[in-house]
Amino acid sequence: MSLTLEQVRRVAHLARIEVSDAEAEATLGHLNGIFTLIEAMQAVDTRGVEPMAHAQDLAQRLRPDCVTEENRRADFQAIAPETEAGLYLVPKVIE
């Protein structure tokens, strides 16, 4: 199979990555090359094979529901692009 330019633009939008027309063209070529490699999987009959998400069969550990972290808001916000009164600033989302 091969991707279309429209699909590249759609995926880029989903991933929140701005792409120019020239970039979309170049990306399309590269992605199609990579998908040609990936397609080798499709010939394999995997009916009845349990998908493996992880190397170890682990159950999620639980911990007591209590505060473990100290408040370091000032440290964390010191490296933010824009803050005010302890809040992270972004363009207005709700009018």
Add this chain to the structure above:
Amino acid sequence: MIEHSVSALSQALAARKISSVELTQLYLERIARHNPTINAFITVDAEKSLAQARAADQLRSIGQAGPLTGIPLAQKDIFCTRGWLTTCGSKILGNFISPYDACVIEHFNSAGAVILGKTNMDEFAMGSSNETSYYGAVNNPWDMERVPGGSSGGSAAAVAARLAPAATGTDTGGSIRQPAALCNLTGLKPTYGVVSRYGMIAFASSLDQAGPMAHSAEDCALLLNTMAGFDERDSTSLDRPREDFSAQLKAATGEKPLAGLKIGLPKEFFGTDERSGCSPEVMQLVEAALAEYRKLGAESVDISLPNMKLSVPAYYVIAPAEASSNLSRFDGVRYGYRAPEYGDLNEMYARSRAQGFGAEVKRRILIGTYVLSHGYYDAYYLQAQRIRRLIANDFVAAFSQCDVIMGPTSPSTAFKLGEKAADPVQMYLSDIYTIAVNLAGLPGMSIPCGFCKGLPAGLQLIGDYFSEARLLDIAHRYQTVTGWHLQHPAGFD
């Protein structure tokens, strides 16, 4: 001093032949002299390093020094390091001074080790040549026109040129083993879950694992002792009894110290497929290393990993899928790069990410987003996970016939800068022998096994789950009878 192993430096420090401040200064001077041409380090901060060295000397003076106290080490720039710029090789973290330490860094700090600097790497560890770093390519000290491998290319080049006695790396698809092979180092990727991933910037969380890169197995054991251990902050960290990897290295005794060891040779590693096959020169060196192992008493058995060839396709679905999710956190809101101009929130995200990520990272995010998107999930992501199971099962079957699997680490020696940069698929195939190990979650090593045309090659050792100590011992025995790991590139004295 620079010809000393970490173990020997540790002894020199203990014997007060040198102080940590002197040793750290020595390496900082070497970095100042050679880093401009090698580009192995992204960040060096002499003042911070020397402060740690002074603290280490202080610890020693009050009798509280351990084996790594005062030892300067290079840290891959993927480990969050409090107060240090931590870029992960990306522009998007170009201003990120980490407010906290990764677990691995905490462990080294508690051991009294000194951070010499943060090493260059492929952006977000996505690459096999270190050429995707926003901070420039790294030159291989064995041939400055060639790549050091990746993604831990800066760590590998730093140790190879002896700008640091040892370093940390991380390995998602071969990123410790392949650069170790290309730079004549010993590198170990532990079993998934042995080293905490807390504070190690995530690429593909079900595959990422940190490990040591050094000249010898003995030094890797010493570093792993400090790196390994349960950490409740990493939900996949394994709660196991502590091991002393150094104590488990045995002195070579008798004619055949490895008598009874069964080495599995997968026919898929020794094929001659022209696209994915190993270069005959590298294969010759691997064969010679196997002959050396037979002299030590080991025997070899032919095995098969029938689904091996599917590891690269499955990996390039699973790793990008996990990456697309992990890297969604880089949005220009709480830390990192934000585009200077934007209109609404979506544009702020899309521009910050477009400008902050490099081409290879964007490609992988797009692949991942696509294979996880509605209508493609079953055909790609689930199919890849099923194939992952088949690959892991191949190893289970193989380890019923042998104790360790051996073969080449990389199909070739170091390639030229730029040679594969334009063709992602060619680049991906340079990890053909290493990727399956990550998919299965097994431990793997690369050890130096000789040179062709002046360039080093690596022998890969793959063990069963939790066999790090055994692998290190098998590597150590080889290194007690060979001298490949002691060879250094010319021009960095």
